[in-house]
Amino acid sequence: MNLFSAAFIIFIIALLVLYYTIFRKKQWVCLLLFSIAFYAYSGISNLIFMAVTGVSVFMGGIWLMRFSDQYHKIRKDKSIDRARRKEIKAAFDKKRRMILWTIIVINFGMLAVLKYLHPFFEGFLIPLGISFYMFISIGYLVDIYFEKYEAEKNPFRFLLFVSFFPQLIQGPINRYDQMKEQLYGRHTLDWYRCKRALILILFGLLKKYTIANLLVHEIANILDAPTEKTPGSAIVFAILLYSAQQYADFSGGIDIVMGVAELFGIKMMPNFRQPYFSVSLGDFWRRWHISLGAWMRDYVFYPFALTSPMQKFGKWAKKHLNVHFGRVLPASIANILVFFLVGIWHGSQWHFIFWGLYNGIVIAVSDICAPLFAKITERLHINVKSKAFYLFRIIRTFIIVNIGWYFDRIYDIRDCFLCMKNTIFNFQMSQLDEFLGPILKIMPTKAYVIVTVALCIVFADSVIKERGKDAITLLDNRPLVLRWLLYFGMIFMILESFNFAVDAGGFMYANY
Structure with a gap:
């Protein structure tokens, strides 16, 4: 489900209405139903893999907690001498390690098979977000093993933690102790929070569609098939574009899903903090x-x-x-x-x-x-x-x-070393214009203007955050006309970008 599609917008509106009205006393149930529906939309068969992870980790957590509880009861029994208590602890520890490693091997083994054998099966796609919900689940299991907190006893609540739909797209990798109160608690509709969430979503869309998607083909035209004659200056130019494209794609997606989660009163773990500073x-x-x-x-x-x-x-x-x-x-x-x-x-x-x-x-x-x-x-x-x-x-x-x-x-690793060699020994700055000319003519000048303006907005936002200030709060203190000029300007650039990059694809990390 494309995050800028009519289907996704309808999905979110329907969820918001039901979440804050009919399901206001059982909001987590509403989130669970819509999360399962969202994941099923990516492929009904994908639910099988999520079920394997969800059931195995949930049961593993219950077993680990039961063994821990049994041992702690025995430890308090003063009729059992120290030597016997030590033997019992060793036996319990062995069982708990066996449970932990069996479930880890099952899940990461499944992940390895899906990730590394899929090239041999034509048309096979890695299930959406499998790495993210698997890392989330295994982290939970390890925390239970080390008794950081008690295991979730309700299988449906645990399933929501694993399947919460915003995190399935490309993370972040959330922690149970940070999410449980938010996922299972009740939230009221807060306009200010929703406004901030919508601005964050808009900013994420700007990154994805006006930077990442507009740069993807230019980068591919330089780096997908380099030769001995490809000047190092062009390679460096493409790598710099890639640094912008990857950041815009990944952090833009994170902004969108963080904003979507905040619409429901849920704040997920941050994933970026001005990395290029x-x-x-x-x-x-x-x-x-x-x-x-x-x-x-x-x-x-x-x-x-x-x-x-x-x-x-x-x-x-x-x-x-x-x-x-x-x-x-x-x-x-x-x-x-x-x-x-x-x-x-x-x-x-x-x-x-x-x-x-x-x-x-x-x-x-x-x-x-x-x-x-x-x-x-x-x-x-x-x-x-x-x-x-x-x-x-x-x-x-x-x-x-x-x-x-x-x-x-x-x-291709051979192409990689070839590009490094050309960068050092065949830089040829004088040939940059001649080499890039045909490539940059693929898109009109208007597209590059959009990319440049969007990069300036992203850079300004990063500088503000690096100085310890909140860009949205600063924007709120500006005149209404200025704020809406910026909002409509961003929306215009996003819509315009579709004229130049209609087939740039989804998010880079969606199938990790």
């Missing part, structure tokens, strides 16, 4: 796809870094190398593992694996060499607190990120 690659990944980064940190990075072998390795490094290496080496290895897994999550193709390893290795080297970098800046008498150095760090990070986009966007 980052001062390091690590900072970038704390600002880009925040919910995935947090999930990987809590359920992969820390569990791996804190394993006995990693702790022993850290102690060895501290003893034989120095305190700094003892602290950062286990974390560096964990970071490389995390980004390797993120690369595989994007796809089994080699370019994604290289992209993941590139990010993990750069962050690891940065952490390991931090004392060396500090000494260099000290020797060069660089004021690390100056605005000039801050700007330098932003530009440096932007360049490092865009090098990574070579691996992300250029789908």
